[in-house]
Amino acid sequence: MTVVLSAEKLVKTFPGVRALDEATLTLTAGSVHALLGENGAGKSTLIKILTGVYRPDGGQLRLPGPDGELRAVQLGNPQDAQRAGIGVVHQERNLIPAFSVAENICLQHLPRRAGLLDRAALRTEARRCLDLLDLDLDPDLPVSRLSVAQLQLVEIAKALSAESTVLLLDEPTASLTNDEADRLYGIVRRLSERGHATVLVSHKLEEVFAVADTVTVLRDGRSVAEAEPLADHSREEIVDLMVGRAYQQVHLAARTVAADVEPALALDAVATTAGHHDVSLAVRPGEIVGLYGLVGAGRSELAKALLGLDQITAGEVRVHGRPARIRDVGDALHRYRIGYVTENRKEEGLFLDQTVARNTAVTVWRRLARLGLVRDRAERSLVDEYADRLGIRLASPDQHAGQLSGGNQQKVSLAKWLAADCDVLIIDEPTVGIDVRTKAAFHELIAGLAARGMAILLISSDLPEMVTLADRIAVMREFAIVGELDNDHDYDRMSQSVIRFIHDGQGVVA
Template sequence: MLVAENLVKTFPGVRALDGATLTLQPGTVHALLGENGAGKSTLVKLLTGVYRPDGGRITLDGGELHLGGPLDAQRAGIGVVHQERNLIPAFSVAENIVLHHLPGRAGWLDRARMRAEARRCLDLLEVDLDPDTPVARLSVAQGQLVEIAKALSLDNKVLLLDEPTASLTGDEADRLYTVVRRLRDSGHAVVLVSHKLEEVFAVADTVTVLRDGRSVAEAEPLAGFTQGQIVDLMVGRAFASIELAERTVGEQAPPALRLDGVSTALGHRDVSLAVRPGEILGLYGLVGAGRSELAKAVLGLERITAGTVEVHGEPARIRNVGEALRRHRIGYVTEDRKDEGLFLEQPVTRNIAVTVWRRLARAGLVPDRRERALAETYVERLGIRVSSPRQLAGQLSGGNQQKVSLAKWLAADCDILIVDEPTVGIDVRTKAAFHELIAGLAAQGLALLLISSDLPEVVVLADRIAVMSDLRVVGELDNDHDYPRMSQQIIRLVHAETHVEGRVSAA
């Protein structure tokens, strides 16, 4: 039994944990919940030796643990999948999985055994990946699966999963949870940190809720709570349901953005979509269905081999984001805010103004005053929490970063906005704020293409939902916002396609 009692951890300027207690029984799946900044990841890092606690103690089966580093935790049988990537890009999948216990023979690496071990771990997750593929060539989701396989490769008594499904599809998450249940049944303790309450309720037995660094619910049976009660505990107040702006879709207006029979060099086939001004078109699909890639093809970042793209009824040949922005007023809020959406080492002002320097400039020079004024407008309008507009974007929390990533497109005054997974890894409250914001933009007459693999999000926000699977649009539905019915229809569409493509022949 792993017990963390009254853990305290202070970082310069912040008390990240202030008396958090976690009690972990063998043979349980334990959910660790809390809003962004509540201290979940800090707690995970204390339990795995990444940080050392400033107060409190950690005991394993009665004996106190002094974790001086990640290796100590590993020796104690505590395995972890951190939220951040921890893979070495140049190494192969197999090398990464068995990195901490490379099988050797007389000082030489036993490659056959290494591959076999990696294969075994990947098979547990039913992942079809060549162990010799370099990790650099994997998608985000595949990388995540390799991380999990890596944690499985050691026979740990305790396994901590910090947001393991953030970039996984529903299918992949299901397979992961099957493994988690199997581990539980064989007596392991699994800690699950996740924002996705549906998943948590489906798989976890007990729950600890953190708020502002303290535990407000300690190892209580999850069955005693409803999702609403858990959210209340996390937020510390009754959860206000969001109110979305009323809007009317210009039925007569020509589509702001229309794709007609588009095929791409990446393999998209015959994709047709249309978004009208004031409308939100949901583009739902699993990771790997080719949604972001389709958006990038529209922006000219991937090659379109057939079909036409029309903007406001005019055929458009867009070659890059600059053209999309200036000639067609299309903005793209990327799903990968850290690598593609933000300049982490640059101040918030520049992150917001980067799309509009052309407009702000006088004779080629950009006055600081105008840039700052613009940034302040959006900091206020979106409620971005910054100590000063000069603060570096990398120092902000995930939710605030996402707002900055969106702000530059609002500043650019776009007509058409492609929003890719806007709320991945964002806490409940900020998520609701984002949904209100997106609905508000549509109410102002913007045409929105909402790419999301968050089913509730799509059903709440979209007017129509296009479902993508395997680089094709497999169906389009009018959304009546009735979640149980819509979600069933959508999932049926997704799975009907996978059956035809893959599973039937195997059966």
């Protein structure tokens, strides 16, 4: 098998931390290579070195020359990497909204003729890249009109436009539905059949096992497994490699919820301006109700409607038995004690340029204030308390939230709701982009909150997580609840029932 990229003993040091410590990655033509590791294990750093964003402090990168012999190369900037045939799809969207599909695909090397943009060549080139993906898209369409899945595919087309032999995909399915993800991986497989080498970075191990053939596992900047065939490992072994200790499935304390208790939050045939209809749900104190569904099924939208961001047009919402009219988030929080932990912590959950203290206390200033003034000491003791309870690792409460790691950020975004003393907590995708170990801690945390009497509505696309945590699972499809199941924590049986609900009727959901 031909090696198309060999990264040997890469070292990269940042002030105070050794992000890569002699990490090694070898890619062969036609392989789908999984790059796994916990958050902070060095995956992003490695990708940034491969794409010319960072320069390594040690080790070398070797790529095949024209004769096929591997030669050491220096990638000074992203363009060098592209010229060397390494294409990348970053986690963040990197398209220009006002530009056409064709221009976005060819942005790195816009074809010109007589000094002007050569539109014909542009279209031809874009067509070629789209054809590689068997994608039927109008190259002249502005990307602002595309769906999320289409955007992702355009990103891949863009990465391929530079005649890439190596394609790096960083969490490509984070915002895709299962069907869309399947389609994407179909394309990845076809690309590998044509000899492209693909590196897949994903937290979704199910996907990894379904698509990849070889694997490199990073831990603390070192490669603890190097280009091993994935088939040789079980899921558990891989997790062990990533975590570095025998990983055990968390066993959460069993909770019993009295059925006759008045629900903390009850929805009765609710319809909203966001498009929901016939939504009935009840969450009792101490209960975790899962709200499962595909991306776009209307789950986060329901949460936002409950917070007053959309209007409720029919049906009734009751909080602790009394009809509730929630006009805005302030109402939800201060009158009804409903909190919402958002799925987009960076965009919607946190104030990245503010201190952790303010991020935590933002919901309780009303309570902390005396004569409209907030005492710093009260705020600080609040932060200390929650940092302690949630295990947030802080240098100081005055640290900016943006400086924290992903897991700690998620905890801060949860902390403000705990501080606000909520009875009902809607938690939206709590563990997206969070590594296995922190994920387990989060599950314990959520179960612990329920055990303390909080009513929790858990929104998640992660079925194993749902089966682990929820007492009941409501399934949402096309902005309506299509079924509800009591969870017996048997993954196979539960997942089958859930999937049946989801694909009931028309089958595929857009």
